[in-house]
Amino acid sequence: MPQIEVFAPAKVNLTLHVTGQRPDGYHLLDSLVAFADFGDHLSVETANALSLKVIGPFAKGVPEDNSNLCWRAAELFGEPVAITLDKRLPHPAGIGGGSSDAAAVLRAMETLFQRPYEGDALALGADTPVCRIATAARMQGIGDVVNKVNLIPMAAVLVNPGVDVPTPSVFKALESKSNAPMTEMPAPEFPAQLWSWLENQRNDLEEPARKVAPVISDVLHALSGRGARVVRMSGSGATCFALFENDGLADLVARDVARDHPDWWVQAVRLA
Structure with a gap:
């Protein structure tokens, strides 16, 4: 067949x-x-x-x-x-x-x-x-x-600590349901501006998700201070990501985080 x-x-x-x-x-x-x-x-x-x-x-x-x-x-x-x-x-x-x-x-x-x-x-x-x-x-x-938008390819590390974070619980913990939308996204031919713009955006569900599952804070901390341009949670959690300007650094960070936290799921990827 x-x-x-x-x-x-x-x-x-x-x-x-x-x-x-x-x-x-x-x-x-x-x-x-x-x-x-x-x-x-x-x-x-x-x-x-x-x-x-x-x-x-x-x-x-x-x-x-x-x-x-x-x-x-x-x-x-x-x-x-x-x-x-x-x-x-x-x-x-x-x-x-x-x-x-x-x-x-x-x-x-x-x-x-x-x-x-x-x-x-x-x-x-x-x-x-x-x-x-x-x-x-x-x-x-x-x-x-x-x-659809044009986005430069980005190296990233995805990390999930293996906890279930119910989406309804995260939205229930969200204090403000009416927040500012994204500001205007720079054109991809200006990568420096795009990186700066990304750094200044947010995930409004990150803070309430951290209250529901405090281990998310541990994941964000583990990804921070390693040369990433952006460290943030995806969706309603619990997966977090770090964005890098080159694949080599992403691979290195993924290896180090996996070594330090063998019970977490860690994956270096390319985003587009």
């Missing part, structure tokens, strides 16, 4: 500004999102019935039924397929693993069945629309407004 191999990259919120809250409870966001060259791998093939098998280093605890976003994505597309998910990203981690997996399933099925997915990707979660394009973008609204 035809089979498609597809990559689901880690999503990193380089910035995440919470700018408001709608009457229905949904939060309004303004976020610069980039994608890593590391992530989950999936294979999708035509089948007589929908099925999902999860393998890989982070397979434990990942459901293989209709509670998994991969399964739901295939259901929304409307064709039976057999999905194998090689789970290489920790979960839940604030790096869009489930949403990126679902978006990858949709891309694979579009190729398999030679037709576009015409449904609403937002039905699979706020991160799914931006994961559908899987390239640097500005995400606004409740995740429904996504515009």
